[in-house]
Ligand SMILES: Cc1ncc(C[n+]2csc(CCOP(=O)(O)OP(=O)(O)O)c2C)c(N)n1
């Protein structure tokens with residue numbers, strides 16, 4: 001048994017795109033370990049939804065959070081121990097609906113974390129309501145005549161908000177997705193991967209994505225070029241759209257301060273507090 005596996009029974013529908021995300025992520029962890037990143041320093045979180053079950057299927061430390069609150073939870077973990085590589089798995093409802101403010105602010109402050117967005121265009125676990133990313137006209141149990149709203153473009157929002165690494169992947173292209181995950185996790189700053197995730201139960205997009213995705217030939221060189229590419233509709237480009245170096249929230253606020261290594265004793269804390277109390 002691969003030590004990344006757990007005892008949990010997998011309850012995803014056969015054919016779900018989440019399997020491909022899980023497999024690519026396991027391969028990415030192995031590659032990161034080969035590059036010297038210790039698994040004990042990789043920590044994960046997840047929201048609530050079908051996507052979040054990935055937490056149960058990975059033998060990696062972390063905290064299974066609330067719907068939309070995984071993005072805040074994972075930041076708390078990194079603030080407590082800046083040496084961790086923190087990653088969260090979010091659904092499209094999770095990160096672009098309930099948790100949208102957390103997602104925008106994590107990008108804005110260039111928090112050193114990775115957000116993996118399982119974009120299946122639906123609230124899947126709660127049986128098929130439309131999300132902020134559902135296509136206009138998409139029919140589901142809560143929108144039997146089709147959604148009347150235009151979808152948000154997650155990557156365009158993240159670019160505008162200040163994310164310093166933006167990518168899109170597809171579970172049908174495993175090696176490509178694994179490579180993106182490795183690079184996103186290695187990136188210092190806020191990295192965001194939108195994964196085009198077919199859900200066979202509500203939005204079976206396997207065929208559509210196989211026919212309409214196209215690996216980016218070259219990484220765009222500017223913000224404007226990246227924006228143009230993430231908005232493309234003729235083909236859906238996959239790959240890394242944007243990658244820049246910028247100080248992270250942690251560096252700006254705490255410098256080299258590390259609460260784990262620079263821990264002060266209880267007595268010392270009391271002494272310091274006394275100064276202010278007397
Ligand atoms: C604050 C809050 N609102 C709503 C719910 C109910 N809820 C649980 S899972 C879910 C749908 C999840 O959709 P998404 O985030 O897209 O994940 P998916 O199931 O599609 O992977 C909802 C609405 C909740 N648990 N908490």
Ligand code: SF4
Pocket residue numbers: 011012013015016017018050051120124125198199200201202
């Ligand atoms: S409902 Fe959709 S997202 Fe959930 S496990 Fe089934 S196929 Fe996957």
Ligand SMILES: [Mg+2]
Pocket residue numbers: 049091092093118119120121122123124131
């Ligand atoms: Mg969803």
